[in-house]
Amino acid sequence: MTDGPTYGFDTLQIHAGARPDPATGARQTPIYQSTAYVFRDADHAAALFNLQEVGYIYSRLTNPTIAVLQERIATLEGGAGAVCCSSGHAAQIMALFPLMTPGKNVVVSTRLYGGTVTQFSQTIKRFGWSATFVDFDDTDAVKAAIDEDTRAIFCESIANPGGYITDLDAISAIANDAGLPLIVDNTTATPYLCRPFEHGATLVVHSTTKYLTGNGTVTGGVVVDSGNFDWSASDKFPSLSQPEPAYHGLKFHETFGPLAFTFHGIAVGLRDLGMTMNPQGAHYTLMGIETLSLRMERHVENAEKIAAWLETHPNVEAVTYAGLPSSPYNHRVEKICPRGAGALFTVALKGGYDACVKMVDSLEIFSHVANLGDTRSLVIHSASTTHRQLSAEQQEAAGAAPNVVRLSIGTEDAADLIADLDQALNKAGS
Structure with a gap:
């Protein structure tokens, strides 16, 4: 797309970043299955490396298929640039990597995907980083958790598994x-339902595995930069504001x-961490994004109907869907997610853990898998699977108690x- 008219979301999800292939005229973005790219001459190679x-050097860093996907997602989010990588978990590390050094911490929400809680509470310690977990509904607690070593704040727009809206x-x-x-992890909402940059976010991460691809075929992740943060306003972010030795003293922000963040993510993050997305995966995700708005409309429509019905079932204790008038988060839908509260939520059963297991085993259309955001409806018992590594207190805080099942409505x-x-x-109730 070129500068000019302001296009709508439905148009951008099909066209942003894509142009007919200059070699063949192919209208669909080709899969550039190449590890390396020929330089015009020695000066061209030197300029790229410096x-x-x-341009394109090596597919660990840049690839034409992935470049289209990066531009498309950045456009849909309203960001300045994006870096795709191998998974949502990789995207989280890629987002923190330029910001953190040993001894520094990130303040994070207690309402996060279980794997993210484990990554932040356990794995990042190996880098010398730490995380302080806080209930983000308690803004005073969030403020109190910030200290001189804090380098970022992290949350989900619509939290997995409970569907809580931040x-x-x-x-x-x-x-x-x-x-x-x-x-902000915007995986569950997608830019169709929520645009975190319009609410002051600096960076957005996605597991592109989920709704952006939408068909359960490939894993991937992305970090999107708003382009609005002043990395040189303090000495907190030397990777972006100070001279980079590997590039002869270049200052990324200057x-x-x-x-700056996008270039650092490619030139340093992908170069050294190697969390690269593969071009075939990018191709599948591009095809998925072409129908994102259509799918999200149906996801939300179905979720609203099913959540309302579940609230009336005699064997159901509670439903966490924010789109329900009974939800304490319902008042945030119009402001944060004006097109709907998503399609992920939990259901608490009166029969407890045993009833949850029996329900999961009895479903026929719903697939019992550790995924979400598929066109197929999915179910999982989070406490015994995705949130199994957490303590009982952490499970409760995350909305994944033993009497709860998570539904991803397709x-x-x-x-049916x-x-x-x-x-x-x-x-389950018999």
């Missing part, structure tokens, strides 16, 4: 006052401005999904 010219405006105000970047016929849930719940 970051004096943008007040991004309130959290970004805290981050701004502290001179810190706010990183040199690249709004694209795009099938809502009546309700019938499947009804027979499984009746068996």
Whole structure:
């Protein structure tokens, strides 16, 4: 797409970043299955390696198929640039990597995907980093958790598994006052339902494995930069504001401005961490994004119907869907996710753990898998799977108690999904 008219989301999800292939005229973005790219001459090669010219060197760093995906996601999020990588977990490390050094910490929400809780509470310790977990509904607690060693604040727009909606405006105000970047995992919402940059976020991460691809075929992740953060306003972020020895003293923020984080993610992050997305995976994700708005509309429509029905079932104790008027997060939907509260939520059963297991085993249309955001409806018992490594207290805080199952509502016929849930719940309660 070129500068000119302002296009709508449905147009951008198909066209942003894509141009007919200059060699063949192919209209769909080709899969550039190549590890390396021929330089025009020695001067061209030197300029690329010295970051004096943008182009393709080696597919650990840059690839034409992946470049289209990066531009498309950045456009849909309203960001300055993006870096794709091998998974959502890789994207989280890639987001923190330029910000953190040994001894520094990140303030994170207690309401996160279980794997993220484990990554932040255990794995990042090996880098000398730490995480302080806070209930982000308690803004005073968030403020109190920030200290002189804090380098970022992290949350999910719509939290997995409970579907809780974070007040991004309130959290970004805290981050701004502290001179810190706010990183928002927007996987569950997608840019169709929520655009965190419009609420003050600095960086957005996605597991592209989920709704962006939408068909359960490939793993991937992305970090999107708003381009709005002043990395040179303090001495907290030397990787971006100070001379980089590997590039003869180049200062990323001074040199690249709004694209500083993106260039660092490629030139240092992908270069040294090697968390590279493969071009075939990027191709599948590009095809998935072409129908993102259509799928999300159906996901939300089905979720609203099914959550409302579940609330009335005699074997159901509670439903966490923020789109329900009974949800304490319902008032945030219009402000944060005006197109709907997503399609991920949990259901607490009156029969407890045993009823959850029986329900999961009795479902026929719902697939029992450790994934979400598929066109197929999915179910999992989080406490015994995705959140199994957490303590009982952490499970409760994350919304994954033993009496809870997580539902990812797909795009099938809502009546069929309700019938499947009804027979499984009746068996679970018998």
